Amino acid sequence: MKKRLPLIFTSVLSLSVLLAGCGTTAKTGSTATPTTQATAAATTAATPAPKKDAEPFTVSLRHIQIGDAQKFRKAILDDVVKKTEGEIPGLKFELDGVEDQVNRFTKLPAEMAANNPPKIFDLFGGTGDALKFAKAGRLLDLTPIITELGIKDKFVNLSQFSLDGKVYGLPIGGSSEGFYYNVPMFEKYGIKPPTTWDELTAAAETLKKNGITPIAMGSKGAWVPNMLVNTLMGRYAGPDIVNQIPAGTKKWSDPEVVAALTTFQDWEKKGYFTKGELGLEYPDMLNQFVTGKAGMMFDGSWRSSVFKDPAQAKDLTNKVSYIALPGVANGKGDQTAINGNYSNGYGFSSSLKDNELKAVKAFIKNLYNEDMQVRGLLEDNLLPSMKLSDAAVGKVTDPIVKQVLESYKKAGSVFSHFDSTVPSDVYKETESQLQKLIAGKATPQEMADAIQKVQDAAIAKK
Structure with a gap:
């Protein structure tokens, strides 16, 4: 097919010249000739249409990082939000900061009962929270996502978010x-x-x-x-x-x-x-x-x-x-x-549109990686929920974190x-x-x- 294009183009050009030599203008008073019209049409066809801006959409995000004591963790969340918005065209997160116990025992249970939770939300693992919501079909099965991202086997303990071999939440730290x-x-x-x-x-x-x-x-x-x-x-x-x-x-x-x-x-x-x-x-x-x-x-x-x-x-x-x-x-x-404990982290609604699912995947990718885990450990003294390299653990200088890690080493269980x-x-x-x-x-x-x-x-x- 590609070899025939020059011949077709030559034939069309010859026909245009012949018509121009024996014809007249299409309309009296018009300054345009068929040749210039054809050229203009060709130029228009060759010019790509302006790229449409991505359709804007929002994703609700419930967090519990409020108050001075949580400011380091909130800063990490803000950076993840900013990076994810930059990667997904049209995305804008709507952050909703709620006190821990209010979210866990009042707001989220009510939203789950009505089947209208936020798209991303702070979630506790275990029988009374994540596993109950998973049984009710309210939580997104994250197994395919963390498998695709290559992080499924990098978590220290996912038991409090796992049901029947599937993962329904991810702990942010220990x-x-x-x-x-x-x-x-x-x-x-x-x-x-x-x-x-x-x-x-x-x-x-x-x-x-x-x-x-x-x-x-x-x-x-x-x-x-x-x-x-x-x-x-x-x-x-x-x-x-x-x-x-x-x-x-x-x-x-x-x-x-x-x-x-x-x-x-x-x-x-x-x-x-x-x-x-x-x-x-x-x-x-x-x-x-x-x-x-x-x-x-x-x-x-x-x-x-x-x-x-x-x-x-x-x-x-x-x-x-x-x-x-x-x-x-x-x-x-x-x-x-x-x-x-590895029981506090994030869960995701099972009711997601395609663009919202893309946002969730990007959010998980940007939050659950060694760089962010190390940052949480160094800035917020949050024990990692993911396995870190020896080099990463070696960056710890805070004496209290060292004492906590030492207590883990001394513990028999x-x-x-x-x-x-x-x-x-x-x-x-x-x-x-x-x-x-x-x-x-x-x-x-x-x-x-x-x-x-x-x-x-x-x-x-x-």
Whole structure:
């Protein structure tokens, strides 16, 4: 076909010349000749049509990175959003920042029930969140996407987002929970950094005798004290307890679990926690600690970035250390086990148009890679959810992050938080009952019995 084009073009040109020689203009008064008209037409045909701008579209993105404590993680998200918008023509993200607990327990469940969640949203893994929504068909199966991107096998742990061999969410990072302590205060009162249970209680007593609250606490949101309860349960009942209870092989009312709750109550009675804690929010707990009103604080490893930021840590900047909760005498199971979670990340709506799906793929590509994981580790002290190279891990200089990573090395095993293994109604009951315990309106046994009643109902539904 290509060889015939010159001959056809020559024939057309010869015919044009012949017609021009014996013909007249098409219209009286016209200055254009057939030849010039043909030339103009050819020029028009050869000129490409202007490129149409991409049709604009928006993708809703729900996040929980609000407030100063989350500013490093928000900066990472903003950069990912900007890069993704630059790669996908017409794309504009609509960001919606919502407080963590409001999103998890109020807004997102309601949106899922109505089948109108945001296209991208902060999501917790586990039975009461991601897996429940996945069973309802609300979450996008990410398996083909992460396989295509070559990152399927690069995550440390996807179990809390996996159902029937498919992946429905991606953790943004990992975390552990332990005690932060005020180094100058410990030195002032001659307190040895606790490595045993007796040393921990001795440190609490010394602080109390000197007019210092031993452990900062803000229990208006019961998930905060529940962090400590979860780890106490892992010590007294063993690290497998968080999976044994929902399986029905152990109970909340078992003696070992009640023993953990009793220790928490004993610490309440001894005045180890902040007075008026039921009226204090999570940020208030941090303020108690950084202002020197409390000598220790039980919190997640995600909080560590605060202590290198003078705007938040104030006089305590770079003067904080971290330890895991020591083992207890006669505790069940591995007493070196630590709480380790990979349960918070992003989920994606199963109802996506083609252009929205392209945006989701680009968002995942730009957020879940070694560069961003390293940045989260270095800037926000967020433990990586993906396997990093030795060179990447070697970039860590923050002393608290090193202490957290060291606690992982020393741990014989890792257990998750029960909020990712029990149904949401059971977890809500733990919060309600814990606040009653703190207020002195329930005993440890009463608390355990009440939670077990809800747990039994959940097991019966299976």
